[in-house]
Amino acid sequence: MTITVTSCEGPHGCFHPASQCHSFREGDHYWSTVAHYCIAQRLAAAEDRERVRMARDADHAAELAATMIEVPDWRERAEATLRHAVLRAFEANLGVRAILVATGDELIESAPPWESLGPILMEVRTLVRQRANDPDAIQCEHQTADSVRFACSHLLASRETVRHYHRRFTGHAADFEMVCAACAVDRAELRKVCGDCFSWLLNGHRDGDLGAPAHRARTTDVRYEHVIVRPSGVEPEGIIAVAAVPKVFGVWLMLDGAGRLHRVDLDRGTAEAGGVVPEGSVDLGAPLDLHVASDGRLAAVAERYGRRAIVLEPASGRVTLSLLRDDYHEERCRFPLGFFELDGRLLLVHAVAWNRLEVSDPISGSLLSKRDALVYSGDARPEHYLDYFHAGLVISPSGERVIDNGWVWHPFGVVRAFSLRRWVDGNPYESEDGPSVKDLCARSYYWDGPVCWLNERTVAVWGAGEDDLELTPAARIFDVETGEELRSFDGPAGDFTFDAPYLVAHDRQTGSTVWDVMTGERVAADASLRPDAYHPHSRCFVTLVHGEGFRVSRRVDA
Ligand SMILES: [Zn+2]
Ligand SMILES: [Zn+2]
Known part of the structure; x- marks a missing residue:
């Protein structure tokens, strides 16, 4: 025709x-x-x-x-x-x-x-x-490209404007090729394109990853033991948020869908119903983050991508502080909030605006970080003005420092660290531009990703690469005092938890892998471990297993 x-x-x-x-x-x-x-x-x-x-x-x-x-x-x-x-x-x-x-x-x-x-x-x-x-030809117009990558011929020949693809790791470091759904199952017919055109192709829709970056492994006896606990009075089906009471052995706080808090001791197998989140204070139907003060006397419930959060006594439900952040891209920033303790005093760091954090006394509600409003007057940029969207906060183990997991336009995710102590004890502008502020890494279109503290000075940040679509599973280790990247290793995928002395990476689909943070070797894997929370004092994970109970997972090394 x-x-x-x-x-x-x-x-x-x-x-x-x-x-x-x-x-x-x-x-x-x-x-x-x-x-x-x-x-x-x-x-x-x-x-x-x-x-x-x-x-x-x-x-x-x-x-x-x-x-x-x-x-x-x-x-x-x-x-x-x-x-x-x-x-x-x-x-x-x-x-x-x-x-x-x-x-x-x-x-x-x-x-x-x-x-x-x-x-x-x-x-x-x-x-x-x-x-x-021609399998040897560079398919794009950049015939003299320095770097070439591989994609299946179907993706290159796709007429779709949004290409669906899988990344298939090749086993050479973190290199991967792009394949269509059919080639993900079968052997792919691969073709070359230049690195830039490959990046452009990645702007389609990623359906998943096949395999993993090459990593080193060491055979060990490290493994996790799992126990199902069924305390009476609380069922995993009803729970919408769970967090450890950090300094109380075996004890967790859980929030159910009706807004009631439960203090659950998974070591003893007991549960105690506590107070109720007041109706209308936060949206219980939206994704929520539950934060707990180290001794459990206060908790905070925050709308993860909303504007509201409350601090309350878990036992009585009495609200001590209601928070409202501004409405500038809040749906793209995890609600910045965290309890910390300095010299025995319980404090709360939290957002009030996209670029402004405050420290409050969570019991009295009084503001402790009083400083200028830092708003533009005409075109004049005020001193200390901060052009940064604060997002999820991760407090260091002793409460001295914090990781801020936010972003700046265009958007670039910027993981930054600063000293809470210097802020509280001296410089009111420490969170804006204090000398302790260190930008650890920047990634295009990616923020609020997995981060965890390894000790007071070091953090592990998930993901190697500079762009959300090209990030590959890896841990990057930074010194927060100098801002320097100490080392990195390929392999860890998913959320990060430090279960000393190991980094545990847990993915909802593929389960957990356990890593030696010094050598970068994988020392164990447990496909069944897909936890909901970690208890730093009991050193165990909990997983809400519908129809079964609360699964407590503890590492055994021998
Ligand atoms: Zn294909
Ligand atoms: Zn090209």
Whole structure:
């Protein structure tokens, strides 16, 4: 069947010179269509060519050109110009190229003023098909690329605007290739593209990872033992949030869907119903974070991506402090909040605005971090002004420091650390621009990811790479005092918990892996361990297992 290309409409409309499906770059110039390029090449004056290049569409470009001075011989060069532009366009756009290759050997015809388009498309088709079938060829236009990556031929030939793919780790460090759903199951037919085009392909939809980055392993006796506990009066099905009472052995605080708090001792197998979160204070239907003061006398319930949080006595439900943060992108920032203790005094760090944290006395509710409002007056940026969206906070084991897991525009996630002690004891602007503030790492489009403290000076941050789509499972170890990255190792996937002396990475799908943080070796794995919370004093995990009870998992080393 003959394919006739007369407009941008229809299944092959993308072949038309006026189609916006195949913009391309020539030197420093970006051409939005083949037609723009061809029309501009007719013109004598550089500024006319530039005006045509900027025209909003091909019709407008032709209209502009009609009043401009043409070069006398443009007609003789017209076909060569069109051939050049079509080749550039189909080299530059893998999706459109795939549609062309898929036409097989069909005859392609076109109409004036683009009568030579049909034969040119067939010529270009022969060329790009050779490349598409050649496993050694770089498929994109960047034929002299320094780095090449591999993707399956189906993804490169996909006509979808959003490609669904899996990352398949190759076993060489953290390298991975991209494969379609079919190739994820079967052997893939791989093709090369340059590193930049590979990154562009990653902007589709990732359906999952296959395999893992290469990592080192050591055989050990480390394993987890699991016990199911069924205290009367509380069922895992009803629980919507759970957290350890950090300094009380075996004791956890749990929040049920009706807003009631339960103090649950999983060592003794007992549960005590406590107070109720007052109706309307926080949205119990939204994702919530439960925070508990180290001795359990206070708890905080925060809307993870909402504006409200409350501090209350778990036993009575009496609210000591109600918090409301501002509404600037709060849905993209985990509610910044955490209890800490300095010199025996219980304190609370929490957000009031996207770029402002405060320290309050959670019992009296009084504000302890009084300082200037730091708002712009006209164009004048106030001293200490902070351009940073605070997000999930992770307090160090002794409460001296905090990790802030937020971001800055464009957005870039920036993991930063600073000293709570210096803030409380001296510099009111410590959280903004104090000398203890260290930016540990920055990742494009990625924040609020897994982080955990290894000790007072070191943290482990999940993910190697600089962009959300290219981040691969890894642990990066930073010194929070200097901001320096000490080392990193590939492999750990999922949330991080430090179960001293090991880093435990737990993934909802694949379970847990256990890592030696000094050597980067994997020392154990437990596919069944997908915990909901960790108890730093009891050194055990709890998992809410519906229909069974509370599964307590404790490490045994021999
Ligand atoms: Zn494939
Ligand atoms: Zn490329």
